[in-house]
Amino acid sequence: MNSPYLLKNIDKLVERIVRAIKNNEKIVIYADVDFDGISSTVILYKILLRFTDNVQIKYVERSQGHGSKFIIDQIEDDTDLYIAVDSSSNDVEPLKMLVDKGIDCLVIDHHSVDVENPYCILVNPQQTGCEYPNKNASGGLLVYKVCQVIDDYMDTRYSLELSDLPGFALMADVMCMKEMENRYYAKVSLKGLRHEGLKLLFEAMNSDLKNLTSTDFLYGASPAVTAATRADNIKLAIDFLMCDKATPETKGYVKELIKLNENRKVVQAEALERHKDSIKDEDKVVIVYDSTIGKGLNGLVAQELSKKFNRPAIVLGDGDDENTYAGSFRGLEGFSMLDLLNQCNGVEHTGGHPGAGGLSLKKDNIQVLKDDLNYHLSSFVPDDTLYYDLEFSVDEIDERMINYLTEFYRYSGNNFKPGAFLIKDLFISDKKLMGKTNNTVKIDCGTLQLMKFKTDEEYYDKVPVFTEIEAVGSLNMNVWTQYRPKKKVIKTCQLFIEEYQEVI
Template sequence: MVVLRIIRAIKNGEKIVIFADVDFDGISSAVILYKILIKFTDNVEIKYVERSQGHGSKFIIDQIEDDTDLYIAVDSSSNDVEPLKFLVDKGIDCLVIDHHSVDVENPYCILVNPQQAGCEYPNKNASGGLLVYKVCQVIDDYMDTRYSLELSDLPGFALMADVMCMKEMENRYFAKVSLKGLRHEGMKLLFEAMNSDLKNLSSTDFLYGASPAVTAATRADNIKLAIDFLMCDKVIPETKGYVKELIKLNEHRKVVQAEALERHKDSIKDEDKVVIVYDPSIGKGLNGLVAQELSKKFNRPAIVLGDGDHENTYAGSFRGLEEFSMLDLLGQCENVNHTGGHDGAGGLSLNKDNLQELKDELNNFLKDFVPDDTLYYDLEFSANNVNENLINYLAEFYRYSGNNFKPGTFLIKDLFISDKKLMGKTNNTVKIDCGKLQLMKFKTDEDYYNKVPVFTEVEALGSLNINVWTQYRPKKKVIKTCQLFIEDYRETIKQ
């Protein structure tokens, strides 16, 4: 139905508007669809709103011109009944390609969403970008073309960015296509600018490098920059400028995030089962990232709130844990006006007068929940056995990691600290020398550095990595260093 309606629009020269959501999955979904449709018609455009305005079709309908024939919302709008009714009443047909939960019946669109009742598509963990790509493959079949092959790397990035399950075989396949078969020239430049090895890309390179750099633009209310960049599957004169600006915005994002965490880390009460902070200075674009940092630090769900659309409301973002669905939990709370997103990440709004009641509700629902600060690991090795070959072997096994298939964590024993160094523009990185293996601690502070003992035996837990860099003086050579990105360490107790 969806594909037939799109093909009819192509053949009749109808005006098509694609509405892009504001995260990586949303903008890549829009770019994939636009890149395919522009092969057949020039009567197609992408529309969007900034992140600070919100998610969903209700924020864009006043920008949809009356001469539009077909409106396609990607990565959002499954539950947007009234906004789509508004468009349909104007004579505009509506299609929705989405993967978020379906809470209501929406008779005003043709819906592609594996979450809807009766859908037999087996991958319930698909992202918006993957679903759009599958639609484009069917368009290719009908039109006897192969244009979707040119964009085969983008669905995997959309999946990883939206933290979809990496135990799902289809998701793992597309993640492999992205990392092993990278075609997108703009992404290549961005990976290189962030010191990633294009021949050995991993999910971690994307999730902690390229992905937050692209979404830094949307978080700064500059979604156009992110879309312009993702349009650069072939290099154009502007591409390097886009990459430079994305990295600049990402560095600013890191600073804001670190400062927010520092402000609030001492205000959390042990008895609260959910971390809840109100800080309108963070901004809508970064609320979720700060919630993620707080959740990780305190081993419990976190909510970061700012001011809502109305004077008497709060609005913000939540981050949850794998043990239960935070989205479902908030949906049961009487003091939440609205919530949406995924099980572990999304948004919410509530009346300001109900904040304490919400805290009480959550504490009651989670009265048996005990935050777990235990550090788990997959394997342990002696530092004497850690070398480039071992790290490369482990890296290949964990290359396509993500939700439900986390990167490997290892306990390394027999370490002797010979030196330490405080690094980074804001002194938030500690390098600890242990012979052939360097320990690296990121997002930390001078306090942590001062507590690291020197000339001491320790064991440390973290992820293994090889740092590759080129030395140009006095003679050019490639230097490789084995590293452990540590979560924690402890001094070895002598028996």
């Protein structure tokens, strides 16, 4: 762990918060709409409630946008202190408007700092002169660091009660998992889970609480929570993360999150199906327009398109006026899509992270953007090669081997991907189409079950039976309890496959 006092301006920022607490000033926290933003807000709000009841959360829905400019009309004139978390480093004009009304502004953020902002006290490791060594911190981790310093100033230890949330914020925001501080907090989240609501959510999604991995979170709990914000229901996500106990109310939140997440999957799959045949081979970047997807899901559809076509992707919808497109982008590892878009003439605005963010442009400039991207990426060749780390014969795979690999890759994420393995000597004895929408294929290969997710009946029909194959994917143990005719624990070795090929 790094000392929070290495963060530039942290003493100034905490001193202002402490003064507001002692003077019973009105404090407003502005919540951004992704998991990192919501968890940042909840961490700070819960800590401040320990000292004052004159604090409240303000937010706008995802469809309205990101940043302080969308919330300033909700900030009452009697507010004394405005705190933006996980956003607003570059929001000069909106914060000036608040300062001009006599409202002090604090910003705790981790996004790039592009301009000097004299209207706030800024804690952000990206700013010039900040000596904090972890430049891959998330908003949630930085807010937690602030809360540790608040504890120091107030001679308390309340932040320890929330030590499991920063790691989830880091994983959800796809921060680098080679960063040792990030790995430490990921371990605290998965090994030391305290949050009762998240426990219920993990259990509802069939995760083993005693053996949680980052994959359980990134493909289970995280998208379920953000499904609420993508449906313009940020209040549900905040209320859920505020839960301290496993009450009937908490269980109701879990059911609603899972329902929204299932709907999100359907919308995402339908959008991918609509556009998968419209992509031109000569385009270096996939660009589609679809006003029916909605701002909340544009990024996820872009992610699916990027993965399917092995190139960056942009999904656009309608912008703030009839002459503008607005949407989301997803890039590839190895270069910054954000920097690339900032070099393109047709782009009006960009924001976010190097590999994932948003953009807007005039409708008349869509072809200009395509031409610019094709020019800048003229030497880029989409790579559909499937890479793996190690290869095994199926006879080598057992529970002990899988548990060993699971532990090694437990804290995976950006720059530290889950292991991919080539498994040989597989013989298909049976296959089955599963799921409410028939989008999962189970392939029986003796002691190892192969699972293919997010697929369709066409894929199922092509899977050969009584055939030798080899497959690439990730290994895991499926553990469940059978109650009839006799209670017993069933354990199955599984390979979540990316692809397979017949052995000739």
